[in-house]
Amino acid sequence: MMHSLLYEPWPWFVTGPAIGLLYFALYYVGKRFGISGTYKTACSMLGGGKFADYFKINWKADIWNLVFVAGMVIGGYLAGVVFPNEVGVDLSAATIASLEEMGLSSYSETMIPSEIYTWETLFSLKGFIFIVIGGLFVGFGTRYADGCTSGHGISGIANLEYSSLIAVLGFFIGGSTVTYFLIPIIMKL
Amino acid sequence: MKNIRLLIIGVAFGFVLAKGEVISWFRVYEMFRFESIHLFGVIGTAVFVSMFFNQLIKRSKMKDIDGKIIEIPKFYDGIVQYLIGGTIFGIGWALTGSCPGPLYIQIGYGTTVMIVAVLSALLGSFLYGLVKNYLPHKHK
Numbered sequence: 001m002m003h004s005l006l007y008e009p010w011p012w013f014v015t016g017p018a019i020g021l022l023y024f025a026l027y028y029v030g031k032r033f034g035i036s037g038t039y040k041t042a043c044s045m046l047g048g049g050k051f052a053d054y055f056k057i058n059w060k061a062d063i064w065n066l067v068f069v070a071g072m073v074i075g076g077y078l079a080g081v082v083f084p085n086e087v088g089v090d091l092s093a094a095t096i097a098s099l100e101e102m103g104l105s106s107y108s109e110t111m112i113p114s115e116i117y118t119w120e121t122l123f124s125l126k127g128f129i130f131i132v133i134g135g136l137f138v139g140f141g142t143r144y145a146d147g148c149t150s151g152h153g154i155s156g157i158a159n160l161e162y163s164s165l166i167a168v169l170g171f172f173i174g175g176s177t178v179t180y181f182l183i184p185i186i187m188k189l
Numbered sequence: 190m191k192n193i194r195l196l197i198i199g200v201a202f203g204f205v206l207a208k209g210e211v212i213s214w215f216r217v218y219e220m221f222r223f224e225s226i227h228l229f230g231v232i233g234t235a236v237f238v239s240m241f242f243n244q245l246i247k248r249s250k251m252k253d254i255d256g257k258i259i260e261i262p263k264f265y266d267g268i269v270q271y272l273i274g275g276t277i278f279g280i281g282w283a284l285t286g287s288c289p290g291p292l293y294i295q296i297g298y299g300t301t302v303m304i305v306a307v308l309s310a311l312l313g314s315f316l317y318g319l320v321k322n323y324l325p326h327k328h329k
Contacts, residue, residue: 005208012230015209019231020238022202027246029194030253032262033239035290039314046311052318067192069293071199076297078200079207089210095219111213112286112300119302127302130284135292135306137281139313142289144324145274146264149288152275153232156264158239163264163271170275171282172221178283179221 006083009090009111023154031064034151036142041065085111102187126189137174145170194254203294212294214286221283269325281313 010018023033040055041062048055088108091099099107106114121127142148145167147156153171156164209231210216220228245251246259253259264271282288285306287295292310295303 009210010208012227013234016231016234017238018205019235023239024242025198027259028253030255039311042311043315048315048318054318054321064195067195068199071196072203072293073297075200075203076207076294079204080298089213089215091215091219092225094224107215111210111215113214117300117302122302131306132309134281134284135309136313137277138285139310140317141274141278141281143314143317145271145278154235154239157236158243159261161264166268167271167275170272171279174276174279175221175283178280179218
């Protein structure tokens with residue numbers, strides 16, 4: 001049991017409730033559940049206030065945000081390097097078929113495609129779109145929507161907010177369109 | 190002390206999202222094609238448990254660890270900014286395979302090239318700050 005919790009991917013019915021507990025833990029220590037705000041804090045800290053009023057905030061009051069970020073990186077390190085998974089991703093047959101069609105097969109050993117997310121591919125058109133353009137859209141979109149999967153998808157929906165429902169609808173309009181139509185084209189580049 | 194608590198919650202959050210394959214590009218690809226329950230199950234049960242705590246916090250007027258009554262903030266009403274912003278984020282989510290949290294977590298996980306994606310997301314956030322006043326919003 002302990003071994004599989006450390007060295008194997010968790011099923012959704014363990015992961016989801018664990019996220020719910022952390023939602024509570026954050027409120028209990030006096031913070032709120034939302035990750036994308038950390039990018040605003042970082043922009044302010046790096047001097048964004050000189051260019052836009054949006055970043056003229058007292059980032060020192062939000063420094064906890066960046067401590068939280070450091071924690072996340074350490075958590076990722078524990079999960080990927082200290083206790084690496086011994087198996088790949090158990091995807092559905094339909095997904096596997098479409099991945100193989102695009103020449104992606106690293107799902108059998110890793111959860112992030114080694115065909116795309118490397119320093120070598122970063123300098124190809126394909127890698128540039130997936131990593132650099134993708135990151136730009138994540139940053140811009142979550143600031144415009146004022147939240148991401150944690151802030152809207154979990155916190156907002158749990159608070160029964162109509163605005164969050166609209167945002168989540170947007171996530172899927174953008175995400176599914178790109179996944180069905182654009183990714184197969186980018187993979188051919 | 191406060192920061193140590195948050196560091197610990199952050200470590201737990203990073204570990205949970207990584208072990209739960211929330212940081213997996215493959216899982217995100219699968220979710221956007223509606224081909225598995227996995228990430229829908231993760232988000233669904235996370236919402237369910239969070240909703241329970243949300244109600245508990247509000248109904249019992251619960252106090253946080255410092256004795257302050259916990260307030261759960263609300264988003265502004267509106268459609269345009271959430272729909273357009275959400276769609277733009279969705280595009281980025283599908284491309285990077287990550288929401289903002291997993292971008293950080295993937296770096297620790299060993300996919301160090303995601304440092305570039307984080308910098309790019311910072312640039313995206315910065316660009317938003319520059320053009321914010323020209324975009325349709327319900328609020329200022």
